[in-house]
Structure formats: C-alpha cells, structure tokens
Amino acid sequence: MIFLMDLQMMILDVIYFILRNSVRIVMRPRTKPIDGELVLITGAGGGLGRLFAQEFTKQGAEVVLWDINSSSNEQTAKLVREMGGKASTYTVDVTNKEDVYRNADLVRKDLGRDVTILVNNAGVVAGERMLDCPDEMVERTMKVNCHALFWVRTLNPLVYKTNDISNMTSANFVECLSLVNDYCASKFAAVGFHESLAHELLAEQVEGVKTTLVCPYIVDTGMFEGCKIREEVELFLPPLEPQYCVEQAMNAILIDQPLVCIPRLTYLPFLFRALLPWESNVVAYRFMGSDKCMYPFIDTMKKQASNFNEATSGIPTYKF
Numbered sequence: 091m092i093f094l095m096d097l098q099m100m101i102l103d104v105i106y107f108i109l110r111n112s113v114r115i116v117m118r119p120r121t122k123p124i125d126g127e128l129v130l131i132t133g134a135g136g137g138l139g140r141l142f143a144q145e146f147t148k149q150g151a152e153v154v155l156w157d158i159n160s161s162s163n164e165q166t167a168k169l170v171r172e173m174g175g176k177a178s179t180y181t182v183d184v185t186n187k188e189d190v191y192r193n194a195d196l197v198r199k200d201l202g203r204d205v206t207i208l209v210n211n212a213g214v215v216a217g218e219r220m221l222d223c224p225d226e227m228v229e230r231t232m233k234v235n236c237h238a239l240f241w242v243r244t245l246n247p248l249v250y251k252t253n254d255i256s257n258m259t260s261a262n263f264v265e266c267l268s269l270v271n272d273y274c275a276s277k278f279a280a281v282g283f284h285e286s287l288a289h290e291l292l293a294e295q296v297e298g299v300k301t302t303l304v305c306p307y308i309v310d311t312g313m314f315e316g317c318k319i320r321e322e323v324e325l326f327l328p329p330l331e332p333q334y335c336v337e338q339a340m341n342a343i344l345i346d347q348p349l350v351c352i353p354r355l356t357y358l359p360f361l362f363r364a365l366l367p368w369e370s371n372v373v374a375y376r377f378m379g380s381d382k383c384m385y386p387f388i389d390t391m392k393k394q395a396s397n398f399n400e401a402t403s404g405i406p407t408y409k410f
C-alpha cells in the first residue's frame with residue numbers, strides 16, 4: 091500500500107518537475123543574491139576563469155583566484171580591483187594535492203572564513219593522438235580536470251557536516267570527440283564525480299549546498315584553437331563566445347540549476363547517445379564534420395609546442 095502511494099507520489103513529482111522546468115525555459119526564476127559571498131575560482135588566470143571572476147564581482151561577491159600562472163592570475167585580480175571588487179590571488183598547482191591543501195588553509199587563515207562558492211574551472215587538454223601522447227600529459231590532464239576536484243574538498247570540509255555551505259560548479263564539455271581522449275576521459279570522470287556528489291548531498295540532506303554542472307560546447311578561448319566542424323553546421327553551432335558562455339553559466343548558478351548545456355542545442359547529443367544506435371551517432375558525427383574536427387587543432391598544438399620547445403627546453407605546453 092505504502093509502496094503504491096510512494097509510486098504515485100514519485101510519478102506526480104516527476105511530472106511536476108517536467109512542467110516546472112518547461113515553464114522555466116520561458117519564465118526565468120529570480121536569481122539569488124550573492125553579494126558578500128566568498129567565491130573561489132580555479133584556473134582564474136585564463137579564458138573562462140577570468141570572466142567568471144568579473145561576473146562574480148559584478149554580483150558583489152569577493153573572489154579568491156587560483157592559478158598556476160601567477161602573472162596571468164594577477165592580471166585577473168587587477169581587472170577585478172579596477173571594477174571595485176575584492177580579489178586575493180594564490181599561485182596553486184591543482185595537480186599537487188599538498189599544494190592545494192596548503193593553499194586551502196592559507197585562504198582560510200588570510201580571509202578568516204570559508205569559501206562559500208567554488209567554481210572548478212581549471213582544465214587542460216593534451217592535443218595529441220592516443221599513441222603520440224606522452225604519459226605525463228595524459229596524467230596531467232587527469233590530474234587537473236579530475237583529481238583536483240577531490241583535493242579542493244578541503245576548502246570547505248564542513249560540507250558534509252553542517253547545513254551552511256558552499257555551492258559547487260564544474261565547467262565541462264561532454265562530447266566525445268576523437269583525438270582528445272585524455273580530455274574526454276577526464277571530463278566524463280568529472281561529470282561522474284559531480285553527479286555522485288550532488289546525489290550524496292541530497293541523500294544526506296545537506297541543505298544549502300547547490301551544485302551546477304556546466305556543459306558548454308566548444309568555447310572560443312583558444313583552448314581548442316583550430317578545431318573546426320563542417321562549415322554549414324558551424325553557422326548553427328559556432329564556437330561559443332566566452333562572455334556569452336559565462337553569462338549563461340552564471341545565470342544557471344544563480345537560479346540553482348543543476349545542469350546547463352550551452353547552447354541549448356547541445357542537449358541533443360545527450361539524448362541521441364542514449365536513444366540511437368551507435369552507428370547512427372557515428373554517421374551524424376561524420377555529417378557534421380565532428381569526427382575529424384580536432385585534426386586542425388592537433389596541428390595547431392604541434393606548431394605551438396615546437397615554437398615553445400625551441401624557446402625553452404622541451405617542456406610540453408599546457409593551456410588553461
């Protein structure tokens with residue numbers, strides 16, 4: 091009897107959320123105020139990280155900027171301060187968990203409070219074919235894009251104990267494309283981590299912690315420079331403007347939306363992957379030129395690496 095009642099409730103809830111979310115597409119819910127919140131952004135020195143810092147500043151939040159490159163991180167801080175915002179910078183290698191732990195303590199000591207919003211933005215890609223990709227680069231991608239998500243939990247360990255904590259965001263790109271298998275593997279891992287954490291928080295009834303998973307299409311930050319799909323398709327699906335992408339992501343964060351794909355058209359691949367036969371997806375990829383879209387990107391990376399290696403001493407290049 092109870093089972094049947096629960097089943098009925100569940101079905102009604104499922105329908106309710108479908109309707110509610112459909113309405114929300116047209117009538118956006120009100121965004122929540124975040125002035126005074128302490129926001130930590132990883133990979134704050136580059137592309138999306140810098141824009142996130144500026145957007146959070148516009149909303150009145152204080153930002154803590156982490157990046158491995160102190161000079162680009164300082165530039166972000168400067169921009170934030172010019173806007174009248176408060177920023178602190180830390181030079182952190184998120185692949186090094188001791189470094190993350192040490193800096194998490196430092197942030198707490200320096201600012202006297204816990205981070206309340208965490209934006210896991212740092213990401214890298216190797217840009218090599220499977221067999222050409224050096225071991226260190228594979229490991230590096232996994233460490234930055236996936237392992238680091240575990241180490242930053244020390245920023246607010248209270249997350250499992252109290253009802254008053256941080257909100258988490260991860261930026262991800264969840265399409266599987268050939269030639270970036272390090273990246274795709276790490277991002278799938280990140281999505282798995284994110285969803286599991288979201289379920290855990292709900293199961294343990296940790297109120298006040300919201301998670302937002304951001305899945306943008308390729309963003310024009312230079313990370314995938316050269317990447318190109320079929321021209322006719324690109325008219326409908328051009329690389330995302332970084333500013334647009336961050337604004338959409340911000341909006342999702344501020345209305346506690348659990349998942350956002352930017353642009354909306356990119357919800358379709360999720361659906362297709364689940365519903366259609368593998369071969370159907372393959373021909374669709376081929377039609378759109380997605381199958382080989384990373385070829386020119388790999389060439390770009392090769393050129394950059396050889397320029398870089400001539401100038402320095404053979405250290406592989408990584409892009410944030």
Ligand SMILES: *[C@@H]1O[C@H](CO)[C@@H](O)[C@H](O)[C@H]1NC(C)=O
Nearest residue numbers: 135159160161162163165408
């Ligand atoms: C660090 O950032 C600066 C400024 O953006 C850039 O010129 C430099 O190449 C970066 N260093 C590395 C190692 O990527």
Ligand SMILES: *[C@@H]1O[C@H](CO)[C@@H](O)[C@H](O)[C@H]1NC(C)=O
Nearest residue numbers: 124206254255256257298300
């Ligand atoms: C984040 O969590 C804090 C609690 O620490 C809460 O006050 C705030 O409303 C939340 N903000 C966002 C943007 O989720």
